[in-house]
Amino acid sequence: MTAPHLDQLAILGAKPAFERPLPVGQLYFPSWEKYEARFRDIFARQYYTNQGPLTQELERRLEAFFGVRHAICVTNATIGLIMAAESLGLKGKVVTPSFTFIATAQSLEWANLRPAFCDIDLRTHCVTPETIAPYLDEDVSAILAVNLWNGSCDPRTLEEFAAAHNLKLFFDSAHSFGCEVDGVPIGGFGDVEVFSFHATKVFSAAEGGCLTTNNDEIAKRLRNIRSSYGAGPPVPVVKTSNGRMSEAQAAVALMSLExxxxxxxxxxxxxxxxxxxxxxxxxxxxxxxxxxxxxxxxxxxxxxxxxxxxxxxxxxxxxxxxxxxxxxxxxxxxxxxxxxxxxxxxxxxxxxxxxxxxxxxxxxxxxxxxxxxxxxxxxxxxxxxxxxxxxxxxxxxxx
Ligand SMILES: Cc1ncc(COP(=O)(O)O)c(C=O)c1O
The missing domain is CATH 3.90.1150.10 (Aspartate Aminotransferase, domain 1)
Incomplete structure (x- = not known):
């Protein structure tokens, strides 16, 4: 293929190189045949939400995929981030990067917390102990790190740093589905990790997300905050919400997993x-x-x-x-x-x-x-x- 000449550049008035817009997002969607079969199944059951069989199956499969004790599916990652902050009982400020999608910081506001914006490393685009340290004071109760693009923070170093400062650590891992650090899937680090299953993400439910944790107590609180407990008896929480994943979302996610x-x-x-x-x-x-x-x-x-x-x-x-x-x-x-x-x-x-x-x-x-x-x-x-x-x-x- 030869390079286009100057007079073929659309900015100079030529026809655009592409007839239809070429989008940035992943935008995977299952084949019509698979989609139709899954949705016929949902219609036959007439069970559309409230921790239905597809959402339960998805949670079990995601627990195996991530190698974690709990995967808790939700409507989207923004709700998931708010729920994560609430489940950790945080107060005051949370150190988080400014170089992130706005939902990371907005979720803290919704949880009545204040973001303390820190810088990121130029090579990884992620936070490090060095970029977080200047923002620590007695009002800070947690670190919300963001695993960006196709890579991640250094989660083990951050775990050590958070423990040394007696801080909770949770991750916005909206971008990191399917990534591993030294052979360990992202999903099992910190207190909680939050994933997005938005249509533009590598793993799609069209809209959706999930929270992962190895902590049984946090998982119980998360299920109660979400509503539709999914497993085990209710435990007391201060606030509840509606973060439920519908069966339609779970169906698309199961096909994405396949x-x-x-x-x-x-x-x-x-x-x-x-x-x-x-x-x-x-x-x-x-x-x-x-x-x-x-x-x-x-x-x-x-x-x-x-x-x-x-x-x-x-x-x-x-x-x-x-x-x-x-x-x-x-x-x-x-x-x-x-x-x-x-x-x-x-x-x-x-x-x-x-x-x-x-x-x-x-x-x-x-x-x-x-x-x-x-x-x-x-x-x-x-x-x-x-x-x-x-x-x-x-x-x-x-x-
Ligand atoms: C880093 C990051 N965090 C959070 C979100 C919010 O995800 P959702 O659209 O599932 O609420 C996104 C979505 O683009 C994101 O890129």
């Missing part, structure tokens, strides 16, 4: 194709999975070095959008620059230099079920052309 090895293999292939095509675009660096012995290759995360590539991250995004390529800046801005914290904590933002840097440089490329090998190849050619003709593209963007 297809998961194929999804992983497909992701790995796409990641390899991107690695090869990005190597031809100087100034664009693909983030390789960090700290994990097994990855899900869920995201194509790229650091844009503007001087070398010729376009800034935001200029590149605009040029790609013209081609119908829906790449995203994710995360931008950092949570500390969003409401309500931007106002509340004004003046403290300069303390997060790595977060600020990544918010300006990082972007996600399309991947997942709707992206073909051929699409990645075409995208690679476009990147090469965009970089070679960067001055003309910049000029076109200014007009």
């Amino acid at each position: 297809d998961f090895p194929a999804i992983l293999a497909r992701n790995e292939r796409l990641f390899g194709l991107y690695r090869a095509c990005l190597a031809r675009a100087p100034g664009l660096r693909l983030l390789e999975p960090t700290n994990v012995s097994k990855t899900n290759h869920q995201y194509i995360v790229v650091d844009v070095e503007a001087e070398t590539f010729g376009l800034t991250r935001d200029q590149l995004l605009r040029a790609l959008k013209a081609e119908n390529i829906v790449a995203r800046r994710y995360f931008h801005p950092g949570a500390h620059r969003c409401m309500p914290w931007a106002d509340r904590d004004s003046g403290k933002t300069a303390a997060l230099p790595n977060t600020e840097t990544l918010c300006e440089r990082i972007m996600q490329f399309p991947t997942g079920a709707l992206v073909s090998d051929e699409a990645v190849a075409r995208l690679g050619d476009l990147l090469e052309t965009l970089s070679k003709r960067a001055p003309d593209v910049r000029k076109a963007l200014e007009e």
